[in-house]
Amino acid sequence: xxxxxxxxxxxxxxxxxxxxxxxDDRVHLAxxxxxxxxxxxxxxxxxxxxxxxxxxxxFSEAPWxxxxxxxxxxxxxxxxxxxxxxxxLLAAVAWHLSNVCYRAFVRGxxxxxxxxxxxxxxxxxVADLYAQMKWFFGAGPRPRFEHFAYWEKFDYWAVLWGTAxxxxxxxxxxxxxxxxxxxxxxxxxxxxxxxxxxASLAIGFIFVVHFFNGHLRPGKFPMDLxxxxxxxxxxEMRGERAAxxxxxxxxGAIRSFVVADPAPAIVRRGRIIxxxxxxxGLALVSLxxxxxxx
Amino acid sequence: MSxxxxxFGLVVAAVCAASVSGxxxxxxxxxxxxxxxxxxxxGDAGARRADGRSVAxxxxxxxxxxxxxxxxxxxxxxxxxxxxxADRLAKVACGSCHDDVAGKxxxxxHAWAKEKAGLVGAPSCAECHGAHDVTPHTAATxxxxxxxxxxxxxxxxxGVREKYDAGVHAAALKKGASNAPVCIDCHAAHATxxxxxxxxxxxxxxxCGTCHANVVESYRRTFHGKVTSLGSARVAACADCHGAHDxxxxxxxxxxxxxxxxxxxxxxxxxxxxxxxxxYDPHPDPSDYSRGAVLWWANRxxxxxxxxxxxxxxxxxxxxxxxxxxxxxxx
Numbered sequence: 018x019x020x021x022x023x024x025x026x027x028x029x030x031x032x033x034x035x036x037x038x039x040x041d042d043r044v045h046l047a048x049x050x051x052x053x054x055x056x057x058x059x060x061x062x063x064x065x066x067x068x069x070x071x072x073x074x075x076f077s078e079a080p081w082x083x084x085x086x087x088x089x090x091x092x093x094x095x096x097x098x099x100x101x102x103x104x105x106l107l108a109a110v111a112w113h114l115s116n117v118c119y120r121a122f123v124r125g126x127x128x129x130x131x132x133x134x135x136x137x138x139x140x141x142x143v144a145d146l147y148a149q150m151k152w153f154f155g156a157g158p159r160p161r162f163e164h165f166a167y168w169e170k171f172d173y174w175a176v177l178w179g180t181a182x183x184x185x186x187x188x189x190x191x192x193x194x195x196x197x198x199x200x201x202x203x204x205x206x207x208x209x210x211x212x213x214x215x216a217s218l219a220i221g222f223i224f225v226v227h228f229f230n231g232h233l234r235p236g237k238f239p240m241d242l243x244x245x246x247x248x249x250x251x252x253e254m255r256g257e258r259a260a261x262x263x264x265x266x267x268x269g270a271i272r273s274f275v276v277a278d279p280a281p282a283i284v285r286r287g288r289i290i291x292x293x294x295x296x297x298g299l300a301l302v303s304l305x306x307x308x309x310x311x
Numbered sequence: 312m313s314x315x316x317x318x319f320g321l322v323v324a325a326v327c328a329a330s331v332s333g334x335x336x337x338x339x340x341x342x343x344x345x346x347x348x349x350x351x352x353x354g355d356a357g358a359r360r361a362d363g364r365s366v367a368x369x370x371x372x373x374x375x376x377x378x379x380x381x382x383x384x385x386x387x388x389x390x391x392x393x394x395x396x397a398d399r400l401a402k403v404a405c406g407s408c409h410d411d412v413a414g415k416x417x418x419x420x421h422a423w424a425k426e427k428a429g430l431v432g433a434p435s436c437a438e439c440h441g442a443h444d445v446t447p448h449t450a451a452t453x454x455x456x457x458x459x460x461x462x463x464x465x466x467x468x469x470g471v472r473e474k475y476d477a478g479v480h481a482a483a484l485k486k487g488a489s490n491a492p493v494c495i496d497c498h499a500a501h502a503t504x505x506x507x508x509x510x511x512x513x514x515x516x517x518x519c520g521t522c523h524a525n526v527v528e529s530y531r532r533t534f535h536g537k538v539t540s541l542g543s544a545r546v547a548a549c550a551d552c553h554g555a556h557d558x559x560x561x562x563x564x565x566x567x568x569x570x571x572x573x574x575x576x577x578x579x580x581x582x583x584x585x586x587x588x589x590x591y592d593p594h595p596d597p598s599d600y601s602r603g604a605v606l607w608w609a610n611r612x613x614x615x616x617x618x619x620x621x622x623x624x625x626x627x628x629x630x631x632x633x634x635x636x637x638x639x640x641x642x
């Protein structure tokens with residue numbers, strides 16, 4: 018289970034840092050850089066905005082549809098806000114993809130597309146999933162995860178894939194006459210259906226599965242602040258991502274990850290933003306459940 | 312309806328009682344004029360008033376009407392005091408009995424035109440129902456009988472009637488389809504409203520759905536249908552594509568939704584629409600493979616993907632929760 022740890026760390030440690038190194042459980046280790054946190058903030062805000070402004074149309078015959086649209090000034094207001102958030106999310110994803118390309122091909126960063134710190138699914142994720150299942154049933158120890166666990170990779174690729182698909186479908190619906198130069202008109206029917214079905218999937222997945230895995234599950238409840246503060250306590254990381262922790266300790270690189278404890282103001286801001294997102298998201302999911310169950 | 316029947320019965324009973332008491336008591340006067348009194352002048356076919364207009368009343372037509380049991384003065388309330396009565400009498404107030412209908416009429420565009428806009432030709436009760444010869448709308452001879460409604464409305468709205476007569480609904484009506492829509496089904500008989508409001512346009516779509524339920528259901532799956540059900544009328548509703556009075560079968564080349572005219576019809580909103588653009592299906596059905604294979608496959612795919620995703624991760628989360636609580640893990 019520690020086979021991935023033989024991979025070279027992303028930044029080769031200096032000679033003086035080589036060899037086993039230990040850090041106190043209470044110190045904080047960097048996990049998400051500011052750019053990643055900003056990307057999450059933009060995705061979070063636009064996703065909530067897109068869900069709240071799109072749901073009145075997707076569930077137009079639900080009793081709450083008109084009231085939810087009225088929050089944004091009625092259907093036309095909701096449509097404008099939806100297009101604004103859609104464009105913002107597409108811009109954020111475009112920025113992210115170009116940033117990945119810049120890091121990989123200009124700065125020559127290694128380990129982005131394969132290895133222990135990569136977001137790309139690889140054999141160890143299948144092994145981790147199997148081990149996790151065994152752990153669920155008490156047939157094995159908790160798997161020793163690397164930088165990104167398999168459910169985190171699923172979240173990432175689901176959002177990326179969903180944004181690409183819904184963005185494309187959304188643009189077709191936004192500019193149908195222009196789109197008709199590239200495709201027959203019945204593709205608008207497909208675009209609307211796919212946009213709505215993928216939205217249902219995304220809203221349900223983010224506001225239920227991602228919320229549970231990332232925040233609400235035992236051990237994280239009520240929320241994991243790492244995406245807001247950027248750092249995680251060493252003790253928590255040792256339990257959560259044993260393989261990564263061991264790899265960083267063995268190479269000594271762990272010392273270069275030590276950062277100052279997050280400022281109380283940052284923690285407070287994270288709690289407020291995170292709680293607001295959780296409450297809004299769960300409220301939107303409740304509306305969908307109500308509309309579907311009715 | 313039943314209340315009106317009861318009231319009608321009471322009026323008839325009162326009339327009878329009054330005539331009986333009139334016969335038995337020898338009260339001096341003033342007695343209200345009886346219908347016979349009225350007909351002594353108005354029964355003359357040549358009766359005219361000072362300005363030369365005929366004031367003759369055909370007693371046989373009154374007797375054949377639904378109001379036959381009433382006396383003249385029940386409607387012409389100010390006519391019976393002194394005979395001969397004044398030159399000009401008050402207008403008959405049908406609303407004194409039919410107050411629910413009168414209330415609807417009062418808020419209608421016809422009442423507005425007549426009473427506020429000064430359009431003296433606009434109809435009140437008698438223009439549609441007749442005056443002395445009022446018969447129930449169920450009688451084939453009535454001017455407001457379903458089959459005769461287009462002719463009655465068309466007496467003023469001649470241009471609309473011409474269009475209506477050329478459409479599928481008039482054809483169905485002529486073939487004897489008693490549920491084929493006539494003017495009053497969409498426009499309402501008494502509460503006739505302006506047709507240029509959003510509220511009216513949105514309600515009209517619901518009206519089409521009372522017969523074309525599955526067509527409106529498929530429309531509700533589209534962007535157009537979802538936007539209109541949110542209360543915005545700035546996108547296409549039924550009449551915007553199909554027309555209103557002169558709706559024709561799509562098979563006819565003159566129809567606005569015929570293949571020959573789709574580019575023109577869609578292009579009214581979507582400037583630059585082409586032959587490819589109008590391959591859009593305004594009434595999609597994802598469960599109908601023949602209407603669109605790609606949509607059918609997309610529907611199939613998501614019906615597997617969505618339950619699959621939620622099923623897997625729902626179970627995953629439940630097991631995780633169970634294992635964590637079992638292990639006593641707390642944050």
